[in-house]
Amino acid sequence: MRTILRFLRAAVLMPLAGVTLAAQSPAPLVGVRVDADRNKLLLEIPQAQLNKDLLHQSVLATGAGVNALGLDRGQVGGEVVFRFERRGRRVLMVADNWTSRAPAADAAGQRAAAEAFPRAVLASFPIESEADGLLTVDATGFFLTDTYGVGESLRRAQQGSARVDAARSWFESDRTKAFPRNVEIHAVLTFSVDNAGPALRRWAADPSAPVFEIHHSIVALPEADGFRPRQADPRSGYFGTGFLDFSQGLDGTYRAGFINRWRLIPKDPAAYARGVPTEPTNPIIYYLDPGIPEPYKSAFREGGNWWNTVFEAAGFKNAFQVRDLPAGADPMDARYNLIYWVHRNGPGPSVGPSFSDPRTGEIVRTVVRMDSYRSLVDYNIWAGLVPAAGARGLGVSAEAFAMARRRQHTAHEIGHTLGLSHNFIAASQGRSSVMDYPFPLVSVGANNTIDLSQAYAPMAGAWDSLAIRYGYTWYPNAQAERAGLDRITQEMLRRDVRFIADQHAGADGSIPNATRWVEGASMTDAVNRTMAVRRVAMQAFDERAIQPGEPMYLLSMRFLHVYLHHRYSLEGLIKTVGGMDFRYALRGDGQVPTTVIPAAEQRAALTMVLDAVQPAQLEVPERVLALIPPVPPGGDATYDWLPRAGSTVDQVELGGGLATEVIEGLMDRERMNRVALFFARDRQQMNIHELMETILNRSWYAPDATTPSQQALQRALRRVVLNTMLDRAGDARADADVRQVVAYHLDALRQRLQGQSPTPAIANQALREAALREIAVFFDGRDDPSKRTRYPVIALPWP
Structure with missing residues (x-):
């Protein structure tokens, strides 16, 4: 720099x-x-x-x-x-x-x-x-x-x-x-x-x-003089410059790397060493694209400058600045680090990349891209909650809600350009980092009112501070650096301020709290809260979610955010099943490398998750279905997000999509493999037989629903369970115990259906007979997964 x-x-x-x-x-x-x-x-x-x-x-x-x-x-x-x-x-x-x-x-x-x-x-x-x-x-x-x-x-x-x-x-x-x-x-x-x-x-x-x-x-x-490459540490949460180091001995791995970071050197090293906040010889300066309008420009500046406060923890003052681009300057000039304003025809990511010196890991330039479309998504979330707000409203305007998100969003993308990776466990640790993906923290207050007062964090968190200290604290020599970095990592461990990277936060992951787009100390808390918000918002949802004079079909995208308000917290809770927490442990650092989640927690989570896909939970109120017409001539079909059967909203496909997301998550190959493996190590753990019995008891073996609407949704749930059982029983990559036990339950389902008396509900009977045919085809070795009826999982733009 x-x-x-x-x-x-x-x-x-x-x-x-x-x-x-x-x-x-x-x-x-x-x-x-x-x-x-x-x-x-x-x-x-x-x-x-x-x-x-x-x-x-x-x-x-x-x-x-x-x-x-x-x-x-x-x-x-x-x-x-x-x-x-x-x-x-x-x-x-x-x-x-x-x-x-x-x-x-x-x-x-x-x-x-x-x-x-x-x-x-x-x-x-x-x-x-x-x-x-x-x-x-x-x-x-x-x-x-x-x-x-x-x-x-x-x-x-x-x-x-x-x-x-x-x-x-x-x-x-x-x-x-x-x-x-x-x-x-x-x-x-x-x-x-x-x-x-x-x-x-x-x-x-x-x-x-x-x-x-x-x-x-x-x-x-950059000249090498004055910059010391800093060794990578899996606990620090930094992107790195990796390489093969063939000067290592036979006790090495031939792998090495440096973290990516800017060059920060105190103007007065002696004062810095005494603990006096010191300005750097050259601060890190980012410039705002002149094309950014208000109120975004102010939000981007404020969110970006959160990092100036964070850098104070590393002993620097005025180390990070966000400024307007000088008049006449070319925004593409390599001397200027830009926060760029990007327009697209639809939703997509904002990005925080950087250029670095591959010899040392020193960051030398960045062009942050902030997309404009994200705020339309934020507005949809806000507007979908308006009908449930009551006479006093939501207590925060749409603009204030969106700009709170954009401040956090800017800090997040800039964090990447400072070298920081995603940290997808931070939301469960009191919002310890802006490097998580935040879902708005919405809760139900007194008298079933919606509370948005804590929607987004107003500043960076504890992990951000520790990480910046790890990457940017200045040391006079290598010996002091090794000792200082060790103290910082020991503080991270002592305070249990954790880091979990992208590759361990996916839907098939094993750490429930390491999930994208969640808020809460535990996924149980998150599901309880988001389902309460969903219930209140669905009960109140009506035309107030759009402006007077707007086409009614726009209610589609507002309602879908309400209907799926709990989806990410459900994803996190699903990870409790076959769940295992783990740490990026080094020998001697005192961390417990792996901990299988207790069986009682797994069973409770399984019950909660299956509660969420029961017909009464999947059902859309009739008055909402009647509110949303098809797209009129001249309308934009890209804003009609609900599935349709021709001109009408298809609540069965909507509910079937959510059921697919949940059941396929529970029966994910790696998750079921872990369930089998953990039971083999500990007989108190859930096994595949228990998992399948529980799922079948809440779907195929549950009493038939009583209303036509809920019967249709129950059939969708049963269809999803059947599809997923057939998929997993025929999955050559699944553990042998998984395939065999699922196949056992397919046969048990066949026998149970064969022993049932015909039902007067013709659609229910037709599903039973279709299930018998498909199970028979599977055991005959003629199964074709592409021919099964599937319910697509509905994607939503990132909030």
Whole structure:
């Protein structure tokens, strides 16, 4: 960071696009010139810059606007350390392979590691002239091609075959500039597309000729002096730069890595050592895209500046700042870390990526992308609760609710660019981190009123503070650093402020509290609260969820947020079944590596989860079904989220989708494998037989519902249970005990259905007979899962 911010102190910001720098101006890193007549880009490479490591970065300056294409405005591309090497009348861009190293070996050992994996030649530039220590090369062939991979993205999205049309492409002279420590090159690429797909046909001005702009930066790498790579620790929660270290002995793993972090050095190390809050020599500064409107700009600034308070825990003051972009500055210039405003045609993620020096893990630049669509989702959540608010309202305006989320959201994405990973157990630890995915904390207050007062956290949390201390506390030497980091990790363990990463927070995970989009100290608490909110909100739901004069079909997306208000907490509770907590333990750190969740908790969770998919819970009030018509002419079907049977809302498919999510979660392959394995270790644990009996007792073996509506939903639940049993019994990747016991219960179900008297409810009888046929087909070895009736799980945009 010190290196990049040095650019800001450069006296001259003059481009080299056809302009000769004044004699008193600092020499550019590499000169650059646009020859507009020949549509060429010329680099003027000083002899002194040959064979020196530089960093190439690329950013997609303009986007496709369609989330499915994965091409956003401000989306960062690749980065690579390279050097210019002269070979006769050519200059090559050569990249070493930093995935293989031997840092502790002698020169011969380092060479052996370097030669073990292939390096790359990225480009070859013909030399046009040579004078005054400068090599003028034609770099058009590299910078006017699809180095970003736009064409590949379109191909993967089935949007056609695309290639750059050089005759309709060019370099922007006013955005192509050279500075003492960075070079900026802006290419405008027109693609020729054959067989353009529907997204391009719908959203591009001309689907056969979309234009994408790619901004390239060539940046001087930071000096090694003053920055000490910090070793990765699985408990710290940092992204890292990993590599193979072949200088390790036979007692190693050949794996090594550094955490990714910015360079922060105190101006006054002596005062810092005494515990006096100290300003850094160069603060970390992010700039706001001028296109961000209010009230977002203020929310982004406030949420981003939460980190300034967090950095105080690491001994720094004024270490992190969010500012407006200076007038006239190019937001693509590598000297500015941008918080970018991204528009799409639908919901999608915001992203916090960064560029880092692969040699050390030092972060050198970021382009945060904040999507505008997220607030529409926040508004839908808020509006869906309005009918249940009562005469006093929700107590918080829609804008205040959305901006509270966007402050947290900005802090989250910036946290990634500071090096921090997701922490998906933080919500259950008193909101200990902004790096979790927060669901709004909504509760039912007195007189069945909805309470939004605690919807989102107003600041960063305890884990954020400890993590920043781990990554950014400054130490004068390596010995002090090792001791200091050990103290911080011991404090994390002593306070039990935990970190659980992405890969262990999925729906098939084993730690209930490590679940995305939940709030609460336990998933039992979360389910009780969210189901109470859902009950009150469904009972009150009516046309007040939309504005007067709005089309009634818009109630669809508002109601779906109400109907599925409890879905994520149910996902967390499901993980209790076959659940096992675990820690990223190191030998000697005092942590218990694994703990199987007690059997009583598993059984209680199973009961609660199955309660949520009983017909009475799946049913939609008739008055709500009658409120929501189909999309009228001129309406937008992308806002009609409820499943439909032609023109009417299909509550059976809606309820069947939720039942599918729950039953398939309970009978997930890995979950059932764990149930079988834990029972084999402890006879007090639940076994597969008990799990299947409990599910069947609450579905197929339960008394038939009494009303036609609930009977239809009960049939959907039974169908889902049958489908999932057939899936798992035929699952070659499932544990043998799992397959065999599920098959045993399929046969038991067959025998029970064969012994039942016909029911006057024809649809119920038809399901029984269909089940008998399908079970027989399974045992005959002719089962075809693709032919079973399925209920799709309805996705909702991230809140």
